[in-house]
Amino acid sequence: MSLSFTLNGQPCATQAPDHWTVLDLLRDGLGLMGTKYGCGEGVCGTCTVLADGQPIRACLVLAAHVRGRVLVTVEGLERDGRLDPIQTAFAERGAAQCGYCTPGMMLAAKALLLENPSPSEHEVREALSGNLCRCTGYTKIVEAVLAVAGSK
Amino acid sequence: MHPFRLLEPESLPEAIETLGRLDGESRLVAGGTALVAMIRLGLVKPDRLVSLHRVPGLNRIRVDGGSLELGAMATHADIERSRTVRDGWPLLAEAVHRVATPAIRTSGTIGGNLAYAEAASDPAPALLCLNAEARVLGPGGERAVPLARFFRGFYEAALEPGEIVTAVRVPPPPAGARGGYVKFTSRSAEDKPLVGVAALVVLDGAGRCVEARIGLGGSAPTPVRADRAERALRGEALTDAAARAAAEAAAGEADPLSDLMGSADYRREMIRVWARRLLIALRDGTALRDGTR
Ligand code: FES
């Protein structure tokens, strides 16, 4: 099937097998490896990307279902060579260890801040509740997101 | 993942026609949060999926003749954020907000949730309490199925081959209704509930239950209403003892399964605990937080 959508600010027209998910399309079709393959069944959240500003599980959403939508992956977070404040905060606060959960975490956080620029800690934890991290214990991740919220 | 062909009808008649002419194993897909996971796990191997994504207007949320009408493709996120739903049907907004995690709620749809007929659905007990009905369209035309008759068995909805849930209609809650949903999970907070309890009560000036409805998830092969518990409450003052007796009745009439999440006995015990706490919280107007083991 053919499909077109906006990917990280650029129009993207491509072909994909009918049964591909967004995760297959990004990694295998378009070679964008920033979006991670964790569980592949909707549990871990590391494949989280934004569709029209909302977080989705790339491993569960069929590629056909993002036709015409606006997708943002971790590769699209930086603007003109400048990191997104979320990326800077993660780096400065040590919110990544192995880094495998980090793209999904940052995009889940981005979706939250787009909708609610000054969330409470509870709201941050709720927004990240579908993203598992096996390294950090979450504390620094939550701190990094709150730091971005507080600096606005 | 098992390869399948994807068909994308652009209207409901075309979708019905498409489903009607397919042989082999075909499945209807809405958000895909359940079906795609099952395909990835190899639990189902359909040759074809028929997607409803291109049918316009199926995700509309509106009020029609006083009733809420949720298009089947409205996502849980659409519903929990809708002002209309939050203001007029807060019990539903509350239950839908507890489904899985934010990035699942943006894809999973209300029609898909009901058609999947998961016993531990979060929205179903609330919709049962609200006397909702499913609108079903098939080759023979349209019909309305009260939710109380919609769940036929374990993961089985009362849908004939070729039928599609197009909308969910929810009448307005009775005047003065207080509603709540509480979810108890045994593994992690974003899991489906071990048991979920929804309740809607109307109390008169003397604190008596003029109306009492209780819906249970994870408590039987399908989501159910707790009829005996409701009868125990109607006309009674909602005292601590009455709440305890109703919760006891709900636990008694439940028919839970044992699985990896917990045993039938444990589920029954949790129905007893959480139904009682929920009824008392509704009476007192206090907040009740979800429970995790
Ligand atoms: S890879 Fe998608 S949720 Fe784990």
Ligand code: FES
């Ligand atoms: S940093 Fe390793 S999983 Fe989160």
